[in-house]
Amino acid sequence: MNAEQRRRAEDTLRVVDALVTAMGRREDVFHVVEDSEDLDEAIRRLMELLELDELSCRVILDMQVKGFTRERRRIIAAHAEEIRSSLSSGGQP
Numbered sequence: 001m002n003a004e005q006r007r008r009a010e011d012t013l014r015v016v017d018a019l020v021t022a023m024g025r026r027e028d029v030f031h032v033v034e035d036s037e038d039l040d041e042a043i044r045r046l047m048e049l050l051e052l053d054e055l056s057c058r059v060i061l062d063m064q065v066k067g068f069t070r071e072r073r074r075i076i077a078a079h080a081e082e083i084r085s086s087l088s089s090g091g092q093p
Contacts, residue, residue, distance in 0.1 A: 001086070010087065012083055014056060015055065015059050016083065018050065018057075019059065019076050020076055020080060021052070022050060023067075023073040023076070025050065028049060029050075033046075033061065043058060046060060
């Protein structure tokens with residue numbers, strides 16, 4: 001894995017981990033979104049709530065509600081583990 005591939009894998013892992021975090025706190029996430037006046041406020045409040053970057057919060061907000069199922073969370077968490085394993089072994093994600 002070259003430096004660019006590693007950087008992309010790390011960026012992907014950051015977003016996938018953010019999705020897993022948001023899915024684990026879906027009630028809090030939905031509450032923040034519902035109570036926000038607009039998209040910018042929702043992003044700002046999610047960044048504070050989940051301690052995530054702006055891109056990750058935008059990805060969370062773009063996710064459809066049907067993606068918050070336990071099955072989907074397991075799939076996304078497994079993907080995060082694959083990336084993590086690939087990064088630690090130096091292989092391809």
